[in-house]
Amino acid sequence: MNSNLKIHFLGAAGTVTGSKYLVDTGDKKIMIDCGMFQGLKKLRLLNWNYPPVKVSEIDVILLTHGHADHTAFLPRLVNMGFNGLIRATKPTLDIASIIIRDSAKIQEEEAERANKYGYSKHEIAEPLYNMIDAENAISRFNSLEDGIWIELYPDIKVRFQYNGHILGSTFIELEVRGEVIVFSGDVGRKSDLLLREPKKPQKADYLLIESTYGGKIHENLDLEEELSKIINHTYDKNGTLIIPSFAVERAQTLMYLLWKLREKGKIPKLPMIMDSPMGNNVLEVFRNHKSWHKMSANDSKQMCNAFIIVKDFRETLNIMDDKQPKIVIAGSGMVTGGRVLNYLTEYIEDPSTTVMLAGFQAEGTRGRQLLEGASDIKIYGKYYNVNAEIYNMTALSAHADQAELIDWLSDLDTNPKKVFIVHGEPHSSDAFRVKLKDTFGWDCILPELYDMYELK
Ligand SMILES: [Zn+2]
Secondary structure (H helix, E strand, C coil): CCCCCEEEECCCCCCCCCCCEEEECCCCEEEECCCCCCCCHHHHHHHHCCCCCCHHHCCEEECCCCCHHHHCCHHHHHHCCCCCEEEECHHHHHHHHHHHHHHHHHHHHHHHHHHHHCCCCCCCCCCCCCHHHHHHHHCCEEECCCCCCEEEECCEEEEEEECCCCCCCEEEEEEECCEEEEECCCCCCCCCCCCCCCCCCCCCCEEEEECCCCCCCCCCCCHHHHHHHHHHHHHHCCCCEEEECCCCCCHHHHHHHHHHHHHCCCCCCCCEEEECCCHHHHHHHHHHCHHHCCCCHHHHHHHHHCCEEECCHHHHHHHHHCCCCCEEEECCCCCCCCCHHHHHHHHCCCCCCEEEECCCCCCCCHHHHHHCCCCEEEECCEEEECCCEEEECHHHCCCCCHHHHHHHCCCCCCCCCEEEEECCCHHHHHHHHHHHHHHHCCCCECCCCCCEEECC
């Protein structure tokens, strides 16, 4: 047996998307996360590449959480020949099922649209994967419990630990022959409205730490105050508030906040719309996994009753036509697809509209363009003037900021032998590198895509 321990960086190296790491223990190959590349075209094109490892030799995939940039490559990998188990906590697998089915549908629809309007460079546009691939991936799902060590193979153990980023999300500790590799996943916030405080790692011989907000501190705002200001201001303009949010990003937190504000009489009784074909399914995941969040069954029920939950696209069209002031939460969160695009084609040129961005906006996404003050944006091949007011609520972020990341690392009993900074745009990762050096004296590595490192 070869006793080398190696790690391959197959995604989220120099970018926030496409999370995929492969640990090669010498006789087992263990993949952590299997995310899709999103945002910039040069990144999206990477989804078509065969990763520089033998896919059929991967033994198992472990998932930190359900977000697409950590799970939506699974159907493609199964299609390429992966035939092991895909393991994670139960809520993560429930969310991942929703996400990858939705993603398969989007891939199929986009290929269809490209073929219909002939805007693909290829003669026949093919989807990256289809619904059959998605179902094949889901059939490999196998849940495990969090908070306890589980033996995966002789001399290889794993523990999934609550990290408060989204429902079911964890960081992963992988122990190989007595040495622990910690994969932070996406680290959550200390004071989330719906989720508990993230657990912290105690021991890490090797560490992979995310750096989405490695160079930033979130504004310390009174969320209720800020949100009611934005809503009341939009109401005064007789306008509509559009909140791009993916069904499993900030949507439940937003719904909860909006419902509370209305209960307290801080905002007018406007129609509140949750327009996501996945929204309902995700609410169900919340109902099915009560121990993973802080919302009571009664609150959850009342909150849902305060919203119009849209499933059917015809309903979307009716709501779009009705110009009375309202609040709309619709996916996707980075405005890369989904129903929010339909709303924007109708509302973004109207100065009475307010668009509130509520999560991380990656390079190359329309959300990032809006954030940076673009005067027009292109949707379905057509340009629209941005006359709406744009707000960015980083206080709603599901990601730890720089100070919270540093705090998350403060319980480690000894310094790791190697620290890899991942899951960040280059300027964030580099700012975090400097901060880690100043705080702990660590010399960190910023791996590049497809880099391989020997651990011992
Ligand atoms: Zn995430």
